[in-house]
Amino acid sequence: MYSAAMSMNTSERLIEATRELLWERGYVGTSPKAVQQAAGAGQGSMYHHFAGKQDLALAAIRRSAEELGAAAEAVLGGTGSAYARIEAYLLRERDVLRGCPVGRLTMDPEVIADPELRAPVEEVLGRVRARIAEVVQEGLDSGELSGGLDPEEIAATVLATVQGGYVLARATGSRAPFDTAVRGLLTLLAP
Amino acid sequence: MYSAAMSMNTSERLIEATRELLWERGYVGTSPKAVQQAAGAGQGSMYHHFAGKQDLALAAIRRSAEELGAAAEAVLGGTGSAYARIEAYLLRERDVLRGCPVGRLTMDPEVIADPELRAPVEEVLGRVRARIAEVVQEGLDSGELSGGLDPEEIAATVLATVQGGYVLARATGSRAPFDTAVRGLLTLLAP
DNA sequence: GTCTATAAGAAGATAGAC
């Protein structure tokens, strides 16, 4: 059962349970049966609300992407200097060992092969990347960051460091490599 | 059938087929049956050579890790300045859209949950990270790289950028974000 | 809306013949 969610209706519980399972096991590793058990819903109930596994995953992925975009915007659109906001993004509270609920899906062959499932993943990662680039541009305009930097390049480096930090952390079973990689990047970016 | 490998014996073909499937679909997404078909081997044949799925995956993962370590050492242990060798590592030929055959496994819940399967992944990523740190240290010692850098941190940033670059590339279906992230990092590292 | 029944095929083996 989706323990933190007894007050949700069945459709909501199914989506939330799917989000958790996709995060932990990916699309290939998540079965409708596992979703039903986690949501406390029956077989017929699930197929009443959703057309099938793909349909349910689509709802779950869209919501996770939306949430990720909002969380990124919350720090990148905050107050402070450009460097401070990028630092806030990098140091933002994260469940490092669980990885990124969206980035994780890029390693799933069936998500990547399905344009509908891949679309929200591509869209939100592109949006966050563009938003970081805007902040870098602001830092260049104000003279806060050094002149030779390309905003799009630095934004890709920042996002890649985060996504790759998850990989290193999960490989070691410790969040330390994630934090180390972030500190390295912050040193390189330091005005 | 493992098309490029008709001359290998059954055991070899099974390992190579497993490496390909683990790379593409992960451990959770790879079935013994799929391995057998890709290797052109029968059920009984596979279970004669290997105790089961985990045993076969262990052989495959160990080999992929070994290969990755050797490829990294080939560029990091080459000639040239510290920066040039790190640049060579970052620009090294890669099948970007396929991702990293080793890093990819960190997103697999059953690999991460199994100490035997995770060990080669952790070991080789740690080894590459330490090797990059050595090269950064050489650059600091020679005065080629700026003084304020921590070798361990920069090494983690370099490896994370690569691993995260794969994520961004697969999300968009294009290798461009990988190359962009690498260029950003090279700009930040430039002596 | 939710439940149970049914089903073809895959997953991950084990057993024993050849």
Place this chain on the structure above:
DNA sequence: GTCTATCTTCTTATAGAC
């Protein structure tokens, strides 16, 4: 070493009753 048979459980549904 390789092959076929067999087994249990899981996967991903569909059909129809309540």
